[in-house]
Amino acid sequence: MSVLASNLPDLSSSVSPSLMFQQPFRDSQQVPMRAQISVYGALIQGTAPEEAFGGSDGAKSIWENALRSSAERLHAEPKKIIIDTDPGIDDAMAIFLALRSPEVEVIGLTTIYGNVYTTLATRNALHLLEVAGRTDIPVAEGSHVTVTFHLSIVSAFAWKEVWFDSLWLLFSKDNLVLMDMVSTHGAASFMILREKGTKLRIADFVHGADGLGNQNFDPPKGKPIEQSAAAFLVEQAKLHPGKVTVVALGPLTNIALAIELDPEFCKNIRQIVLLGGAFSVNGNVNPASEANIFGDPEAADIVFTCGADILAVGINVTHQVVLTDAERNKLIQSNGKFAQYLCKILEVYFSYHQEVYSMGGVYLHDPTALLAAVNPSLLTYTEGAVRVQTTGITRGLTLLYNNQKRFGEVTEWTDKPTIKVAVTVDAPTVVKLLMERLMES
């Protein structure tokens, strides 16, 4: 069954890799042959694996045994993940999906601005864990400002400040920041009005003023831990070297700060799976730039070139994964706790997509990135150095060098570490997994 309703453009033809990806996709341990993708898919969905292979009963029992032991291994050692998040409606879907996925163990949430300001992101992260009954998972609050500004604050002697009525002006030789004290649901915090002449872009027009569909939920009872997001990331990576995967669903400030904080972080971390970038396609903030990268281009460039194992899932891929109106109706009819909650907050997100894309469905950005960490074989990818443009009209543009031409001169991509960039996705399986796991909650 296709996930695409007939009133949507047929995106399946877009699955073919773009001109940029002429390089054959490399197999690796994480992205095995197509057959294996089907087997994993069938296992998780509870359908018989022979459907994927069309095999006999004999073949079935062999595969069942093989899969059972594989599943047991998976369940015995779930992948430790930290979700860096700016909830956010699709963040909420991704967090619930992670909590319902036995393949992964969520060892923490870290928060960041993006869909909302960081203060509200922290509140929403705590709230979502309370809804899920998982207050055992720590929440570490992340940066309120971009990496460049954060690092400037660190060298605070270079800053001067002026109070003007309720406005707080911070300025240095290169920067001028105008902050305003605001009250968000009773919690006082500072909202950055202007930084380096650019207003922080907060996508409340996509997710509602509260980030969760304008539902005005009660404030959470819990509090974030004392550690900052960056310090928490560094500590956990050091504590479990080679074991922790970061799933980054917002601007990459916290990850960049972790890299700045500890040069060993890139080696200690198992993988960074991130939702970000618009590879060879238009962005969603403007024609050049995708929202998470646009939120902090300098941070993204630090992360992409840090040498860690990175899988970037861009909107060139997530725009192939759509939750339709029909599927939302199924969620509404289910008794699943998460499904019921999500149906309350999804309306704003559907309205936004109808308005700007004329579609009767929503893109599953964050859930797709989350599932890429849960089961990497749901995607194929290419590899190459990626840089981020940080100035001018294409600020936030992500550009992959595909190694097709040997440039005579040194370029900004020369000798930079390569990362994995998702090219195709098994969209029907992503949607099916999401539906099943959220409806059975």
Added chain:
Amino acid sequence: MSVLASNLPDLSSSVSPSLMFQQPFRDSQQVPMRAQISVYGALIQGTAPEEAFGGSDGAKSIWENALRSSAERLHAEPKKIIIDTDPGIDDAMAIFLALRSPEVEVIGLTTIYGNVYTTLATRNALHLLEVAGRTDIPVAEGSHVTVTFHLSIVSAFAWKEVWFDSLWLLFSKDNLVLMDMVSTHGAASFMILREKGTKLRIADFVHGADGLGNQNFDPPKGKPIEQSAAAFLVEQAKLHPGKVTVVALGPLTNIALAIELDPEFCKNIRQIVLLGGAFSVNGNVNPASEANIFGDPEAADIVFTCGADILAVGINVTHQVVLTDAERNKLIQSNGKFAQYLCKILEVYFSYHQEVYSMGGVYLHDPTALLAAVNPSLLTYTEGAVRVQTTGITRGLTLLYNNQKRFGEVTEWTDKPTIKVAVTVDAPTVVKLLMERLMES
């Protein structure tokens, strides 16, 4: 017959439009249905049109009559073209191809830096016309410097100059230019060493130090006309309003200067067909930028946003059009004057492609753009606003907004005029046309 030899990567699979071009291609008078492409192709190639249609004898005669009158009309009113060029080996191919194409009348060449400095481009343009026996065609010398620098010179009072040995330093508040007097084949000229900290990029490593395969041909006897390229373009467009097509094969400085010189130029010109840009693919100067746009990004942005009818043929398209070793051998064996000449100069170009792309063939950049002006139905295109990044690591990047998303905020693409951007090309027919016309010369 495919144009691709078996030792080349099969580029035919790349013909499918990239993810960026999800918009259905718009038909227009210039790019009609596929059938019509075949008919034009068959006509030009001298094969019976019924091959394209598989029709009966009756159908054949109807089509033959229709095509004959169409061909007569074409021959009766050839399209006036001015070729803006930086010869350049593939420029030489394009110029000869134009002179052998009855569908167009070359009313002038204008010269520009790019493959060589402008002084040498002028010399080569005159030389190629002498080889062709077409010294009746005027050559107008173009700018020696980028549009930004040229416009700064115009306001010359802002400049100061210092002579230092043989070096000439020009500086203003914002710019420092270091020029050196050089002697190229006896002709004295100035070479710009540094401009705004960036050395002019001259691709002599692709085309040879003389731009024509290091053949050291005798200097031409002719001279360029007194008029500058920009003035010639403006004059001709005014003289034949709606009739003159510019085929721009180098950096777009002269075209931008024509636009600055006469605001009516964009209305007077019929179309600007340009070789430039790397749409949704890596560039050929670096991963971000294609050579002609990189040569003068500010000029390209002026041209793309000027409102004229523009067809941009980028390397996403020309990398699908390859002249193989086998085809070069056919050229060598022919008695055609142009074929014989080109075989002398092609060696350097083949070596370069072998070295940097590991291919036994060469890309037909300029001939493809020229044929796009001769017969627009050889390509399909999409339409949208295109902007050029002018700063940072992706300086020279071309970005098309495909109108898929309605952005809530004003972007740098909002309300800019749309241009046509080539998406696919009938590569076998382009190569066949080139071979036939050059071999029969």
